[in-house]
Amino acid sequence: MSIGWMRVANIVKVGLQSIARNKLRSALTMLGIVIGVACVIAMVAVASGASSSIQAQIDALGTNFLMVFPGTTTQSGARTFSGSSNLSVEDAAAIRAECPSVAYVSASSRSSAQVVAGELNWSTQIQGVDVDWPFIRSWNLSSGDFLTDVDVRSASKVAILGQTVADALFPDGRAVGATIRIRNVPFRVLGVLEKKGGSTMGQDQDDTIIAPYTTVMKRLEGRSRVGMILAAASSPDRVAEAQREIDGLLRQRHRIGPGQDADFMIRSQEEMASTAAASSKTLSVLLGSVAAISLLVGGIGIMNIMLVSVTERTREIGIRMAIGAKGRHVLAQFLLEAVVLSVVGGLIGILLGVASSQLIARYAGWPVALGAGPVLMAFGFAALIGIFFGFYPARRAAALDPIDALRFE
Amino acid sequence: MAASPAGGTGLVELSEIVKIYTLGEVEVRALDGVSLTIGAGEFVAIMGPSGSGKSTLMNIIGCLDRPTSGRYVVDGVDASGLDKNQRAEIRNAKIGFVFQNFNLLARTTALENVELPLLYSDRLTSARERHERALGMLARVGLAGREGHRPSQLSGGQQQRVAIARAMITDPAILLADEPTGNLDSRVSEEIMAILQDLNEQGRTVIIITHEPDIAQFAGRAVAFRDGLIVSDHPVSDRRLARRKESAA
Numbered sequence: 001m002s003i004g005w006m007r008v009a010n011i012v013k014v015g016l017q018s019i020a021r022n023k024l025r026s027a028l029t030m031l032g033i034v035i036g037v038a039c040v041i042a043m044v045a046v047a048s049g050a051s052s053s054i055q056a057q058i059d060a061l062g063t064n065f066l067m068v069f070p071g072t073t074t075q076s077g078a079r080t081f082s083g084s085s086n087l088s089v090e091d092a093a094a095i096r097a098e099c100p101s102v103a104y105v106s107a108s109s110r111s112s113a114q115v116v117a118g119e120l121n122w123s124t125q126i127q128g129v130d131v132d133w134p135f136i137r138s139w140n141l142s143s144g145d146f147l148t149d150v151d152v153r154s155a156s157k158v159a160i161l162g163q164t165v166a167d168a169l170f171p172d173g174r175a176v177g178a179t180i181r182i183r184n185v186p187f188r189v190l191g192v193l194e195k196k197g198g199s200t201m202g203q204d205q206d207d208t209i210i211a212p213y214t215t216v217m218k219r220l221e222g223r224s225r226v227g228m229i230l231a232a233a234s235s236p237d238r239v240a241e242a243q244r245e246i247d248g249l250l251r252q253r254h255r256i257g258p259g260q261d262a263d264f265m266i267r268s269q270e271e272m273a274s275t276a277a278a279s280s281k282t283l284s285v286l287l288g289s290v291a292a293i294s295l296l297v298g299g300i301g302i303m304n305i306m307l308v309s310v311t312e313r314t315r316e317i318g319i320r321m322a323i324g325a326k327g328r329h330v331l332a333q334f335l336l337e338a339v340v341l342s343v344v345g346g347l348i349g350i351l352l353g354v355a356s357s358q359l360i361a362r363y364a365g366w367p368v369a370l371g372a373g374p375v376l377m378a379f380g381f382a383a384l385i386g387i388f389f390g391f392y393p394a395r396r397a398a399a400l401d402p403i404d405a406l407r408f409e
Numbered sequence: 410m411a412a413s414p415a416g417g418t419g420l421v422e423l424s425e426i427v428k429i430y431t432l433g434e435v436e437v438r439a440l441d442g443v444s445l446t447i448g449a450g451e452f453v454a455i456m457g458p459s460g461s462g463k464s465t466l467m468n469i470i471g472c473l474d475r476p477t478s479g480r481y482v483v484d485g486v487d488a489s490g491l492d493k494n495q496r497a498e499i500r501n502a503k504i505g506f507v508f509q510n511f512n513l514l515a516r517t518t519a520l521e522n523v524e525l526p527l528l529y530s531d532r533l534t535s536a537r538e539r540h541e542r543a544l545g546m547l548a549r550v551g552l553a554g555r556e557g558h559r560p561s562q563l564s565g566g567q568q569q570r571v572a573i574a575r576a577m578i579t580d581p582a583i584l585l586a587d588e589p590t591g592n593l594d595s596r597v598s599e600e601i602m603a604i605l606q607d608l609n610e611q612g613r614t615v616i617i618i619t620h621e622p623d624i625a626q627f628a629g630r631a632v633a634f635r636d637g638l639i640v641s642d643h644p645v646s647d648r649r650l651a652r653r654k655e656s657a658a
Contacts, residue, residue, distance in 0.1 A: 010528045021516040319512045322473065323575065324501020324529040326494045403473050406512065 015336035030345035032298030037349025043287035045357035049368035051280035101242035106130035128216025144191025155214035299385035306393035318405025331398035338390020346382030419446035426479035441637035454625035457634030505576025507586035546574035566597035603651035
């Protein structure tokens with residue numbers, strides 16, 4: 001062993017001895033750091049879990065997704081949201097024909113109804129859509145077939161069931177080919193959608209029935225206007241362009257000048273995503289700062305105890321100095337104590353934080369995500385706190401005069 | 410007993426030492442020009458009432474403090490101008506301290522207490538060497554078998570023996586004892602003095618600070634202080650030999 005290492009080893013030995021000699025005090029000192037680090041890790045896990053699950057739900061909608069809603073109309077000088085939509089089937093057809101950045105378009109019309117199949121019935125919403133709809137929503141079938149052009153053109157009485165509806169009406173699983181009655185109109189079930197889960201807003205997206213929009217408009221609602229138009233840009237980076245193209249086309253078709261308020265609204269997935277991202281970021285910052293404060297309080301706790309410990313051990317310091325300890329020996333001893341306490345506290349805190357985020361995931365059902373980054377950062381921060389808050393008490397100890405220290409009662 | 414050699418060959422050479430403390434606006438001359446030479450192998454008792462300057466002298470001899478003026482040479486090294494760290498090195502290598510209240514580290518075994526000065530020594534030692542030397546020292550002061558005891562599990566006399574073992578572990582030139590028997594009854598005091606006499610007979614220079622004339626009788630030379638000055642310095646004429654503890658090996 002080299003001479004330098006033996007010197008370091010001696011100081012480490014002295015520091016560890018004094019930690020071991022005061023087990024209760026050492027444990028209490030560590031507690032602040034343990035709680036602080038555990039807090040940081042659990043909170044970061046919860047916050048990043050929340051934001052990644054929001055992101056996943058948004059991605060599930062399809063990143064190229066655009067929605068055109070009917071907007072306000074100006075009638076006799078008053079701006080109102082008219083009960084009837086001002087979007088037409090022709091608008092949808094024009095978007096399909098004239099907007100190069102739009103890959104898929106579907107007119108959409110919603111209705112809700114009681115659905116009956118044999119003895120069972122279920123109340124749900126019915127979405128009338130076009131054949132492009134599965135591509136727009138990136139939503140596939142788990143069994144059967146989707147609508148065809150013929151179904152849409154002839155307003156066929158056919159339906160696709162969401163997983164929740166299929167489970168409710170056909171517990172035996174034999175939905176495809178069966179007949180259901182919607183407002184007493186018989187519909188043949190063509191297929192069943194794959195499970196999608198809850199939406200960003202917490203609705204069950206699988207509690208739905210898909211039918212041709214023509215069928216919903218004519219046979220169920222008796223309307224001639226579409227509820228909204230769904231579209232998908234040809235690629236994620238053309239979403240903004242597609243939005244501009246649709247805006248220009250519909251203004252032209254609805255005869256709205258460039259400066260005037262449009263009678264429709266276009267919402268992109270990107271806008272919804274950025275809203276959700278902003279709210280989850282707020283959550284992360286909030287949780288993170290609470291955790292950081294608790295870690296800081298833990299650090300101040302270390303300084304507090306170390307200062308008390310220096311006073312309490314003044315005599316010990318005097319003895320050590322009388323028998324030959326130099327200022328730097330005493331400094332190193334107290335600094336080492338602080339760093340060892342915060343590092344060990346940090347390690348325990350990591351275990352506790354990981355364990356508690358697992359518990360949160362299991363019992364609260366919240367999604368948690370924990371990477372190596374936050375763990376290493378919390379640990380490094382704990383070690384830095386040990387050095388930072390340990391330095392002042394250690395320097396005070398090292399600056400003591402041996403004669404005064406020995407006389408201290 | 411060797412008389413103090415004149416002409417600067419002593420182990421401890423103090424010449425014209427002045428120490429002034431400033432307490433607020435009042436200057437206290439704790440030592441007022443003290444010259445004293447102690448030769449290697451002497452056993453000196455420094456006596457005097459409290460406030461006579463004997464503790465100040467001990468702090469200077471022990472390199473815990475620096476004189477305001479004057480020259481102090483210990484074992485050939487001029488210690489009057491040394492800084493904190495250099496004085497710590499001198500204390501570690503050349504001086505073994507024994508205190509009135511033992512000053513052992515609490516919650517620390519006798520063995521660890523005795524090993525402690527070696528951890529701060531510039532001369533590095535292996536853990537095994539420290540262990541063996543500390544065991545040997547404890548045996549020499551009659552505490553073989555008590556290595557694992559903590560100070561709270563030892564009597565006052567035993568604690569002082571641990572302190573003596575600790576003072577001797579670095580093989581210092583001087584054993585400096587400040588009222589070593591002040592907290593002990595007369596029987597135990599005599600046992601401690603016996604150990605110090607033994608060490609002195611083996612060639613160790615021993616300096617004790619005491620205000621008890623009885624204790625000074627065990628030394629070979631008595632130096633009396635009053636008001637910061639030496640008032641008498643003579644060999645002890647009727648030196649007593651301390652009774653050894655019967656049970657001590």
